[in-house]
Structure formats: C-alpha cells, structure tokens
Amino acid sequence: MNLKDIKITDRFWSGKIELIRNEVIPYQWEILNDRVPGAAPSYCMHNFRAAAELNRRKKEGRDYTEPVYTFRGFETLPEDPSDPKEDEFYGFVFQDSDFYKWIEAVGYSLMTKPDPILEKTADEAIDIVCSAQADDGYLDTYYIINGRDRCFTNLRDHHELYCLGHLIEGAIAYFEATGKDKLLIAARRYADHVFERIGPEKDKIHGYPGHEIAEMALFKLYRTTGDIRYLKLSEYFIDERGKEPLYFYLEHPETDASSDPFKYYHQSHLPVRYQDEAVGHAVRAVYLYSAMADLAHHNNDEELKSACERLWDSITSEKMYITGGIGATHIGESFSFPYDLPNDTAYAETCASIGLVFFARRMLEIRPDRKFSDVMELALFNGILSGIAVDGKSFFYVNPLEVIPEACHKDGRKAHVKPVRQKWFGCACCPPNLARLIQSIGKYAFSETEDTLFIHLFMGAELKKNGVDIRIDSNMPGSGKVTIKTNNPGNSLTIAVRIPSWCTCPSISGSDPFKTENGYMYFDIPHSTSTITIDLPMIPGFVCADPRVTEDKGKVAVIRGPVVYCAEEADNGPSLASLHVDTSVIPEEEISDEPESETVFLRVHGKKVTDSREGSDYVSKLYKTFSGTIEEEKDIRLIPYRLWANRGEGEMRVFLNV
C-alpha cells in the first residue's frame, strides 16, 4: 500500500505529522548545513560538498593527489572550528546518513503534502550528494575524502554499508514521492558497487555490515527495482553473519575473541538463524531482525521465520520496558540480561523503539497477530513519542522510566540520562528517525493482502482498497471508539481489525466478524455503504511486571489502553519514591485540550509515606532508629509518559509503590 494512497485525517497523528513537517524537517536542514547557532556543527552537507570538490579537481587533473588513508578517530573535528577546510571530512564516520534520513522524511512529507519550495531545496541537495559519488559508484564521503585505499577494510566499526542502507531508504522515499530518480540511480550505483566488492565469490570480501540496515534497505531496493542482485546481497549479509570463522575477528586480528567485550554487540556471534536471545546494541539488533523478517516472509523461509519469532519473544517477554523501550544498559547501548530492566539507568533509545516498530510491522506481514501490533502501538504512544517535545523543538535519545534530576547531573552512572530534552545531538540519529517514522505512520497503521485490509493501529484515515472507499474515524489515544465506514460498489473485501489485548471488553456493532484469529476480527464488507463501530473502552488500570524484574517489585505502572502514565514532580512535589498508590480505587480521568487535543490525565488515590524521624541517631545523624512511618493521604496526578519533561526539569516516575 502506497503511503500516497493513505490520507491521514486523525487529529492526534496529523498534529504530529505537522510538527515534523513544520519544525523538525526545516530545523534539521539548517543543522545539516551548520547554520544553527549554538548547536554543534553537523558537517554533513559540508562533507558532500568537499567530496564533490575533490571529484571535480580529480576530473580536471589539477590540485589533486589521491589521499592515503589514516585513521583519525570516529569523529574528526576541524583544528580551527571557525574555519573548517573545504576539502576535509568532519564529524562522525557515519555523518552522510544524516542527509539520507532527512531526505527520507522529506519524501514521506511530500507524499502527503506537496511543497515545491521544500522539493527544490531537496533537489539541489541531491545534486550535491550525487556529485560526491565516485566514478565507480562508491559513495561514502569519509573514504572519498580521506582515501579510498582503505575502504571496506573496517566493516565492523565504520559505517559505509550503514550509509548505503540509509541512502537507499531515502532515495526510494524521494522517488516514490516525486518520481525523480536521480538519487535512486546514485543509490543503485553504490549498491551495484558493493555487490561487486562483497559477496560469496572467492575474489570478494566475505563480510557484512557492522551496523545493520543495508539488509532491509537492499530488500526494499529489490522490491522497488525488481533487480534480484539486491535481494541476493541482502540474503548474503543475513546468512554470512555469524558464520565461523567470524569475519570481524579476521578483519580485526588485534581483537581477542575470547575476551572481546563487544562479542555480542553486532549480533555476529552466531548465524542469525540459530540465535535465540536478543543481544548487543539494541538498534543494530532490531534493524537486523527487521531484515530477517523481510526475507523470511519473501522466501517463505520457515527456519528464518522461527528465528524471528524467537527473537521477538526474547525481546517482548524478557527485555522490554512497559513503555516499549528496549536496550536496558548504556554500556554498548545494549540489551541487558533477561528481566534486568532498571528504571533509572535505562537506555531505551528512541531509535531502538522505532526499530522495534520496524520489526513488528514486518512480522505482521508474515502473520497478523496482535502480539506484534500491540507492541507497535505501545512503543509508539510511549517510548517513541516521548522522544520529541510537544513543540517539536527538543528530543530525547534516552527514555528512562525514573528520573531524579540531581542524580543525572551528579552521578556519572546516569550521565546518559537527561532530565530535559536536548536541542540536537552530535550523533543525531533519533530526531531524523522520529521524523521518517511519523511522516510514514500510515504504513504502520495499515497493511494488505490480496483480499484483506488490516487495521493494526487506530487512526482517522481515508483510503481505498479493491475499489472500496474506506473511512476510519478514531479518537485514540483520547478514547477507544473507532468507526469504519465503507462504500463498496460491489467488490470483494475483508477488513481485519486488531482488538488490542489491553481491552478486555470490546463491543462491536454494525457488522459481525466472520472469524477472530490472533487478536484480529475479520469482517466481510457488504456491497453497499456500511459502518462498523468498535468500542474499545480505555479503563485506567494498574499493571505489574514479572516478579523476576527486581526493579519493579512491589510497584505498579498505571495504564489506560496503550498509554502508560507517569508521575511528575510538577504535579506531585518532589520525592516521588515516597508515594504509594491505592490499587483498590479506579483512577479518575481528567480531560484537557492541553498540551494535545483530548489529553487524558489521571488522578489516583494514594498516600505519601515518610519515616517519622522521631528515633534517636544511630552512629551519625544520617541514620535513625526506626520509629514508624507517617502516612498522609494524597491524590497522585499522572500524565501520559509521552508528555513528561515538557514543563521543565523535575522528578519523574512510571512504576509507583503499591
């Protein structure tokens, strides 16, 4: 289903899409061009220009000597920041990808709302990017500028194939939006070049990406162009990964495999088909699993499907925060061991939750099951939207479930946890990832098979399938009433609607489903106009974690439908750890049009428990003999987790004491 054919009319999601369109995309363009005062320069467009300039000099045969590569660190900064040299590379080794993520978001934006000025800016930028490409198709400015002699010699740590992946995804989106294929051709040329250099043949490199994404991008390129070489290359990357002898150790003989702390970081410790547990860098992992799901589905590869299911279960049954956040430790931005889900030192990177959505969406292609779409919805409404401020101007990379600002400022163990959103990041993956996801949200809400339209997420939208006009109205996440109006001139169509697991008493009217399977109700659409009304009552409730999650023992999270709530200091004063909720009283709802339309706040009954402090000092005044507690009744006001940290700095807590 093409994004162009889905018109999002939803109040909630349209707001987010507009925010990306009006705030994030323009701001990001300024960032890419180092024009934001106070923000660290990106050097992204600078690098494309520098590579283009070198290409020109080379062609003209003057002022040019082939550079000899020397490693200068993963981030290169100009010696004199006020005067970057026009022919040098700056920034992180993967800086090119910032443009590719931007152009992808631009593509999706243009699909739903044409904007000639934006398109012109994009076309001009594409011209620069394409002039940076080498004659043989290679396109990574880091090596073009610093020396091609060593390209593809550090697949583990450098990001040439990562940049290829994002280039492909950006190029396809822009092509689909505008029909313009200049960037797509560049992407194909680079992919063709990689195909010549890496693969199973004897004279090729037998490696794979250190940061996965090319796998799913190449699959998409194959779907877009029909060129089977891209499918083959994607399959090669998937199946070569983790085969003995392990490529990354061949590439890096200086690394001792037996004591390598990054053994699992790249998910390359074992062939992916044999992996059971989600490990290593969380973003890398879910990007890999997404590609595995693509190939498993396309090739009807049962072994790979099983691996995908196992890895899905490993994440969602043992390693996922209730917010849909994944990656419990900042060490390697990685999954921790099962049930280790600390709230205050969580990593839970916005990008990782976005990658989880990618994975979920692809699993739904294999088989529609609400276990995938429930998680997709959970991640979207919580751990992903928490990544962007309501005004669209600042972002979270890390999405903790518990914050005491003083600890973030003063305790090095929490230095990665920011109590307020940041303007931008040197390593700017999350904001553009948010941009491209939100701009293409329709692709996640709906999918289709030949005879069926699947509704995975509830949002107001108009679309057409098999000649049937479909109009969906929804108020989510405000309330759970959904209507699906169809106008069918006489075709055959099934609509399958997810009934979320959080809803224990759905009521359906207007039509009866002919079957319910894996959480989806299947409706035959009559040859006329019809309306199906689905009411999914969103009753606030309390949720507890598996008892093996030590951090959450004796605590509950408050939820309403797929929305997870949190307490903030702004509403409840400091020392949130003293609050206890009364789970016998159903939380009260409080509806407001601020900061989002129809925002539902909750008020739970509870108490504040403090030590009486009447005991005598024990050794020092820091400790006192216990003299009982003072309990004070207190209503606790909760806000949707996605909205935390929009009112300045303060404490925040998702799991509250019972």
Add this chain to the structure above:
Amino acid sequence: MNLKDIKITDRFWSGKIELIRNEVIPYQWEILNDRVPGAAPSYCMHNFRAAAELNRRKKEGRDYTEPVYTFRGFETLPEDPSDPKEDEFYGFVFQDSDFYKWIEAVGYSLMTKPDPILEKTADEAIDIVCSAQADDGYLDTYYIINGRDRCFTNLRDHHELYCLGHLIEGAIAYFEATGKDKLLIAARRYADHVFERIGPEKDKIHGYPGHEIAEMALFKLYRTTGDIRYLKLSEYFIDERGKEPLYFYLEHPETDASSDPFKYYHQSHLPVRYQDEAVGHAVRAVYLYSAMADLAHHNNDEELKSACERLWDSITSEKMYITGGIGATHIGESFSFPYDLPNDTAYAETCASIGLVFFARRMLEIRPDRKFSDVMELALFNGILSGIAVDGKSFFYVNPLEVIPEACHKDGRKAHVKPVRQKWFGCACCPPNLARLIQSIGKYAFSETEDTLFIHLFMGAELKKNGVDIRIDSNMPGSGKVTIKTNNPGNSLTIAVRIPSWCTCPSISGSDPFKTENGYMYFDIPHSTSTITIDLPMIPGFVCADPRVTEDKGKVAVIRGPVVYCAEEADNGPSLASLHVDTSVIPEEEISDEPESETVFLRVHGKKVTDSREGSDYVSKLYKTFSGTIEEEKDIRLIPYRLWANRGEGEMRVFLNV
C-alpha cells in the same frame, strides 16, 4: 602509647590478629615474590631486585646505560610472561608500596609476638629494597629502572610520593618493633631527597602528591625522628594543595581544567582549609583528611581543625553507608553527591573505610567525642571486616549492601561488585591495608593524654598507664558487658570510656563517673584495686536512613549494637527483594560458636510478598494487570554483615523492605 605495651587478650580480635599473622602475612610474602600459582604476578620484589642489579652495574661501570624514560602505561607486563627480564620494571607504577604495606604489618605483628624466622625474611627483603635505592636517596623502582630523567614530572598520576609515604610507615613500624633502623634510614634518605626537590623555594617543584599518604607518613616520621624538615614538608603538601594556579594543570597542560572529569578526584580543586564537602577518590580523601587532622592537632591550627570537622560531618552525615563504607560510586572510586548511597552499585572500598578509621582516630586526638569513635567501631565491625573471609584467604575490595549475583556477572554497571571474595588483586591495596590495620588494632582502641587513658573500642586487653595496671574484659561484638579492673599503687589516673550512641540504656557499677562529656564517661581511678563494670545492652533494632537517601526509602536495616545485619539467600532463599520485615516484633537472637566464637544471628518476623500473577497479560506476558499480592508469613534469618559471602555465591541484602 606504644603498641608493644598493649597486650590484646580479646577473643574476637585475637582471632583476627592470628588470622592475619598466620594466613595473610605469609601469603602476601609469596605474592610479593610471584610464587602463588594461578595468581597474577606482583613483580614487587622483582622490581627491587632489578633496580638493585642496575645500581650494581652502574657502580661497576659496565653493562649499563642510563635509561631514557618513555611512558608505557600504568601497568607494564612482560612480553613473555614466563620469562620476565631481570632488569625491567613490571606491574603497576605503585608496585613498590606492596612491600611497604607488608613490612608495616610484619612490624606490628612482631611487636605483639616475636617470630625470628619472619624477622629474618624481613631483614633479607629490607637488604634488597635498600640496595635498590639510588645514591642520592631516590627510591622508586619504576623510575630507577625506566629512567630517572622524568622523575617527579607526573606527581598527579604516578605514585612516587605515595610510595614514599608507605615506605615511611613500614619503616617506622619495623623500627619500633625490632629497633633495626636500616629501612628507616632508607626512608629518611628518600624523604630528604624529596625535601630537596619539592617545596616552596623558587628552584623546587611546587607540587604535591596525586595520591595522598606522604602527608601523614611524613608527620609520623617527624614524630619518630624529631627532624622538623619532615613536618615542614608535610605542611607544605597540605597547604600547597589546591592553590591557584592548580599544580596538576600546570603539570598536565593537555588536560582542560574546564571539562576535566577528574577535577575533584585528587581533592586539589580548592585549598584544603576551604573545603566543605568530601569529594573525589574516597581513599585519597580520607588519607588527606587524616594528615590534616594530624597537623591541626600538632599545630593547634583552629582553621584546619574546622576544615577537618566539616569534612568529617560531610562524610558521616551525608555520604556514609550504614556499614561505615564510603565512596558510593565506582566512577573514580569516589564519593557521590550527598545522600546518593545506592546499595547495589556501591563502591565502599575496604581501604576507604580503613582510611576513615585513620581519620577518626586522629580526630579523637584533637578532641575525644564519640561521634568519631562510634564511626570507627561501625566501620571496623562491618565494612572493614567484611573485606576478609573468615578463613583469611580471600578478600573484598568493594563492599556492596545488596547483591544479586546474576547482575554482577551480566550487568557491566555492576562489574566492580563481586558476589564472592577474590583470592588477591593485581592492584593489591585492600588485603595488606587490612593486615596493617588489624595488626595494630590496639592503637585504635586506646589513646592517652598525660593523665587520662581513653577507651574508644571495647576489647579484652592488658595495659599500663601512669604505673596503673589495667585489665579490660569484653565480649564484643557478642555482648556489651565490659569490666575494667585496675590496680593502682597510688598514682593519679583518669579512665575515660566511650558510651556508644547505639546504647540507650547503659548501666555502670563499681564506680561513678565524675563527668560525662561528648559521649565519654570519666572515672577517677582509686589508689587500690577496683573494678568498673559497664553494661551496654545490645538490643537488636531497626534503623532507617535519612529520607533523602532515595535507595533506602521504605526500608530498614537491622542492627545490634554496632553490628549491622544482612539477609542472605543461603538462609532465606532467593528474591530477597520480596521480603518485608515486621518492625513491631523484636528480633530473636541465636548464638553460635561458628564461624566466630559467640556469633549472634538474628531472626526477624516478616513476610514474603509476591504478586498474585492472576491478572491478564498486558501487551506481552512480561506485564500483567495487577491482581493483588500474596503474603506469606516468614521468619527472616539475618547474619552479621561482616560474615556475608562465606557460604558460596548468593543474594545478599542489608536494607530490607518494611
């Protein structure tokens, strides 16, 4: 009061002293000589031999060229571990200090129990160490072997003055024990050399130690020799520290002061007299404060006394675990911010608590106040003795208050926390520090002024003061009954006895104190035989932390006198986080002669609380709607914290849920 004049007859402490004498000192000697199979070589004696060999060659004028220094890292290991070169330096830059700590413990051991074989070994080792000394008195094998041209150019990171400090302390102990002054002369020569190189004069280096200890050692050397230069040098180190321009930044222009993460690490950010908060590396800090207290007392320096009091209060009122552990973060092995005392990621290094005892003991010289001695006792019975196994064969560096072994093994954030004691450490500071403290415990129990004997800690002992024979009997930490028998031929003597703050109902018989001040009762000793009986009932109780200690909210620790208790998995099964104690029932005592004589275990009434898990899944099976809890009555068995981890690996917890 000379250690030789204190005869420890105490059952508990004699056992510990014997353990050090019979287990730790001989084992450590083997370690120093790289003769323990399976343990990482120390290279300590190797380095002294290598330096001695180079000195010999230099004198003989053959096979010797003056080495030119090149930095090769803080730890140098042989290229071929099976064949270390006889003229190279190996191990950490501060490796010499291992011998000095050993000889200090040997000295104390010989004071209380002669051992001609041990003394012969020590004499031979001292011969080697002294032949390593350079002609000009310099004695640090790292630079003697690697090149003297750069000595004293990295006071911040290298440990030449740290080694000087430990050399002095070891030499004095050995001299006091045996009367042999060979090592003491070597220590003086090195101190004299430093005096010539560092100091306020224009042509000298205006620096100070990166790791404090020389300050207190030089003061001790002044007290031992009467040579005022050592006092001056100690004072210089104290007063120069933290003066602008900061020496460590002059020494290291490559370090940017404005972004230096180690700004507070060395306590050199501000002149020590103006410091209010205990910061940075905890061991370094308390070693510095100890020297400050020495000088403040000796010079009757009121400003310095005030600084000591402020820093004492900063530690004990805001930054000390209930076990007497200090240093809440492994990042820089440092103090964290006030009230940040996480139980599971604690650093609480054994050495830091030992240093806190050094500091406390010196504050007691300034003014006797139980606020100092109470902490000294608390640290000894908990966070220090926890550092050594009951069999004396393994050691903790880090002393956490909560352990889940799986997390220590799998979570990099807790990699510093070991769930079982280790045989030895590459950086072997804690075991020898334990050895020297325990072997000299009598110095901490008692102090004197002209007319008064102070009893700070309760332990069986025989000593003489002003011609009065004093015999103390005590059963601590088994019970709190103390008798003090005196036989006074007719002299004037006051005995001042600490009444611990943990004891709310002491009873005294046999004599009445003529005054009570700052927690000490002062008794006139009659001209005859007399007995003072002091009963300090040790009633088990519950203690809570200041409410600003977030980690301990809703929790209590169980104590009995100065002994802090903990729950272990071995007694209570796993999932200690599910246990809740009933604070309304006084814990029952259970006395056993294992593993230490008269060990008191406790049994507290409580319950085990688990979620009913009857709710339905919320999005994934990791989360369920809350359906209440199941409470099961349960007696919880507690053991003294110092005895944890003597029965294999398992969970442990000090602070328990109420």
